[in-house]
Amino acid sequence: MATGFQIVQDLPQAIVSVSFSPSSIGSGLELKPSSCSPELNLDQCAWFEIGTLSGHWYNASATIDEDKVFVEAEIDVEEKVSGVRYGWGNYPVATLFNLENLPALPFAFPNPIPHKQ
16 A cells, blocks of 8 residues: 655656565566557546646656655656656556555545546
């Protein structure tokens, strides 16, 4: 279970680190490739996203370093990072697992999350 986030870098490439409770990590974390169903528009699928104060969410990529996940996205220069989320939508796409093959639960920080404008 995700327990919090920290903004590592704001602009132009936003980087956010997400921490997890030790019990949910198990033997470690891993990212697995996955894809959105062909019947859906890519914007309908939920993976990693970085949010801004204006309420806009940017699709993001993720990497793992030990017990943290680093989420990265290029955001507009006038934006300010305000949050991060994973699997937060009607069609979540599971890509984050522990080494015991259990998927991470969807999360959003801050909670409640701002809505798109």
